[in-house]
Structures are given as C-alpha cells and as structure tokens.
Amino acid sequence: MAEVINMPRLSDTMEEGTVAKWLKKVGDKIEEGDILAEIETDKATMEFESFYSGTLLHIGIPEGEGAPVDALLAIVGEEGEDISTLLNGNTAPQEEKTGAPEQEVKAEVPAPQADPAAGGTIPEGVEIVTMPRLSDTMEEGTVASWLKKVGDTVEEGDILAEIETDKATMEFESFHSGTLLYVGIQEGEGAPVDALLAVIGPEGTDVDAVLKARSAPVAEVATGDNEAERNEEVATTATENKEIPVMSVNGNRIFVSPLARKIAGDKGIDLSKVKGTGNNGRIIKRDIENYQPAAAPEQASAPAVAETASPTPAVAPIQLPVGQEHSEEVKNSTMRKVIAKRLGESKFSAPHYYLTIEVDMDNAKASRAQINNLPDIKVSFNDMVLKACAMALKKHPQVNTSWNGDTTRYNHHIHMGVAVAVDEGLVVPVLKFADQMSLTQIGAAVKDLAGRARTKKIKPDEMEGSTFTVSNLGMFGILEFTSIINQPNSAILSVGAIVDKPVVRNGEIVPGSTMKVTLACDHRTVDGATGAQFLQTLRAYLENPVTMLA
Secondary structure, three states: OOEEEEOOOOOOOOOEEEEEEEOOOOOOEEOOOOEEEEEEOOOOEEEEEOOOOEEEEEEOOOOOOEEEOOOEEEEEEOOOOOOHHHHHHHOHHHHHHHOOOHHHOOOOOOOOOEEOOOOEEOOOOOEEEEOOOOOOOOOEEEEEEEOOOOOOEEOOOOEEEEEEOOOOEEEEEOOOOEEEEEEOOOOOOEEEOOOEEEEEEOOOOOHHHHHHHOOOOHHHOOHHHHHHHHHHHHHHHHHHHOOEEEEOOOOOEEEEOHHHHHHHHHHOOOHHHOOOOOHHHOEOHHHHHHOOOOOHHHHHHHHHHHHHHOOOOOOOOOOOOOOOOOOOOOOOOHHHHHHHHHHHHHHHHOOEEEEEEEEEOHHHHHHHHHHHOOOOOOOOHHHHHHHHHHHHHHHOHHHOEEEOOOOEEEOOOOEEEEOEEEOOEEEOOEEEOHHHOOHHHHHHHHHHHHHHHHOOOOOHHHHOOOOEEEEEOHHHOOOOOOOOOOOOOOEEEEEEEEEEEEEEEOOEEEEEEEEEEEEEEEOOOOOHHHHHHHHHHHHHHHHOOHHHHO
C-alpha cells in the first residue's frame, strides 16, 4: 500500500522547508532508513530518512522549491501502484501553487450558464471572466493594467491584463476568443477572488442583459462551472512558466512570453536581437524594457556632423560611459527568511538600549600566552569572554531573564549562545551550563559546534535554549558595534577587536591593549543600572583572568 510522506517539522520553529537536494529519483527502490533528500530548515540543512520501504512513485516538491510543514513531499509504494487517488487528494493545492505542466491542465469551456437566482440565461458564446486565484494565499487582486480595451478582438492565449496579487504581478491570459464586451474592474482597482473581471463574447451582444443574468455570484451557479473555473485558475498559473516559440528570420526558435512579444511589436524591436534572461533563455518583459539597440553607428557619425555644422573648431565630445543596467534577484533561502523575521520581531518589539565599556586586555593577553604554553591546550580571547560572561551572569541574574508579557522568567541555568556566520546567514549554537565549564572545555565545545554549523551538520537541539548571547566581530577588525537581541534573551554582548594604543596608567602615557564591548539590553527586563553593574563585573573578570580560575 502506498505511503504518503509529508514535509516534516525538523525544528520547533520550522514553518516551511526547502528541498535542497533529492538523493533518490522517481522509480528508485527505497529501503527503510535510506536518505531521501536534504531539507533546508530555518536553522540548518538536514538529511531526511525514509520510514518506509518500496519504490519512490512521486515527488511532490522539486529541488529548490519550498513548502509548508505537512505539504506532500513524496509517495512511496509498490512499483506500478495506482496513486491517482492520493494525488487528487493531496497535490491539487501544490500544483496550483507551483504551476502544473501545460499538457496536464486543460481549461474546459463551460456550457451556457443558467442563473436560477436571477431567472436568466447567459447567451451562448458569451464567457464570464472572474478574478482568478493566482496564489494559494490570494484573497484579492488588483488590476495593474489592461492590455485590451472594450471592443478589441481577443484570441485564446492573448494577455488580457496584468494582475497584482499578494505575492507578485502576473500576466493573465484569456482562455476564450471573441470581443472584449465589458470590463468589470478598472486599472488600479482591487476586487476579491471570483469577482466579475470581464465579459467576452460575439460583437453586438447585449451586455446589460448578460450582467443582469449574472446578478448572483458565479460560484453559486453550478458545480460544473466551479470545476471549470478551478481548472482555469490552475491553467492561469501554469502559463506563467509556459514558453511560447516564435520563428526568427534565420529559422531558429525564440521563446518569448506573450506580454514581451506584444511590447516588442509595439516598439518595433526585433526579437532575434534580444537576449532572454528567463528560464531556458525565454524573453520576458524586463528584457524588452531594458533592450538598447547598438548606438555605434550614431557615435561614429557624430564628429562628421559637428564639423559641417559650424566653421569654428569642434570641441572634443565628452566620452561618457555606455553600458547596460543589470541586476539579479536571488530567491531567499529559508534560513535567510527566518533570520529576517526573527530579528525584525526582536528589534521592533523589544526596547533596545546599549552600554559600551573599554576593557584593559594586557593581563588577559599575558594569561592567554601562559595558558597556551601548556601542552595540548589552546584557548582564544573569545573563550575568555564567554567564561567571564557566564560567571558575571551568576552574580547578576536579572540579565539572565526572559520577558513573557505578564511574567519574567528567571533562568537559574546559564546557556551561552555563540553567534556563528555561515554562508546563508547566521546561526547561534548553544553552550549549555557554560558557567560549569573550564576555559579549555569552552574552547573545544565552540570549535566543535561552529565547525558543524558551517558544514550544516549541527542538530536543531544544539541551537535552542540560549539565555544570553555573545557576538564577536573582533577577528574582522571591527572595533565597536551593536547587535540585535536574540529572543527570548534579555541581552546580547557585542565584542570588538583588541587594539594596541597609548593608555594612561598611574598618570603616565604607556603602551596598552584595550577592547570595547557593547551590551544590548531589553529595557523591559534589564534596567540601565543593572546592565552597567553587569559590565563592571565582566570587566573585573577580563582584566584579572586569574579570578575566573579561583
């Protein structure tokens, strides 16, 4: 019996996953425990195992595509097994969202529409076009522009309008041929899904009679019409990725979107000279808008014109750079989107304030040198900062808290988050019970967690539960900076570089080494005096590292 595999929830904060890579393809034999795919969550890319044995019959989410938790990921069953029932019950929304193949989506032309509520009948050959649902979350659409006007002849496949959804502005094609008799939504106006968008039919049709016959919502007419409309909606989404071939002069095929073809025709642009940037080299709207014909002949003739225009000596023209504007949109990874969401929520919900001190690091440098002279022991300044923060939190528990609205949670354990930069963004591995760890244990743990975070092998539970966070950019030469609090923490420490500079000691100017650290605090839980006292304790530990070993 076929088994449906849904997008798993691989972390407590995961709402959507992206298939980074499929390790099996349709038709492959699968044993229980085999790795099906690598799935990118909001925190890491993880291997996903199959819990079933059989043949991989269907893949619901292609590589690089994302889907919410519990969306259809794959179907595993017996070779040749009929899975049409499972597909019809589970994949319709996904196909509507991503666009089904053209050959699998056929918009049926509905029969003459009887309206029992109004007691009228829509004449044969007249088609009611409603606001389509162009995305799974779309509830309302706005007509950005009409590409046809009332009275124009419309062929099946022509672009009627550009419709702005909650996610993008999309071209909307006509599935009917005839004359555009009526426009129900003007440019710039919005309307809910299934609202009357346009009427297409034979020229000379009585539009008032059609509108009167359709006084009730189309969705209430008949079940068959509903099915046809759903098919039209799916087909509309599918046509966004459809490639329309055009024959060029030399016989080569050119793929171009309908809207780009229309704009090129209006501007008189030769499509064979335009380079497409869409899928498979498809020419799209922005390629036509950005197209610039070669200007070399005009530039070459400019000096000659200038010479004949005036007997006075010609002034050498200023050579301005000539180029083509170019930009690229890269799809945001799941990790990038979650970073944006979480940090935005923190910055705009928690009232941040910042406290900065400068720490004398001469004794810390000397102590580190002595420690690292011991066999098989290496500690970094970051390890010393983490140890000092953990010990300071024991003395200032107000900083080791979380705001919960009606209550404040005091954490009696100390879990230190360590911000680590990875290719896609930022992750925060957690050193649990850091106050009970030695400097060498902290150093080994940070090295292990950071290494696995960069190779995407870290486990989700190793990035959860922090009560305080440290972010260090000193190794990049950054002298001082501020960080956004890692919720639900109440504070985060930003660590700058150690700088050699003149300092005043005992009334004399002498060489010294200092480091600036900045504490970002949530004012709902940590008052200014409390944050300042925490920094005083932290400075005492860092300026006298022997006290951390006592």
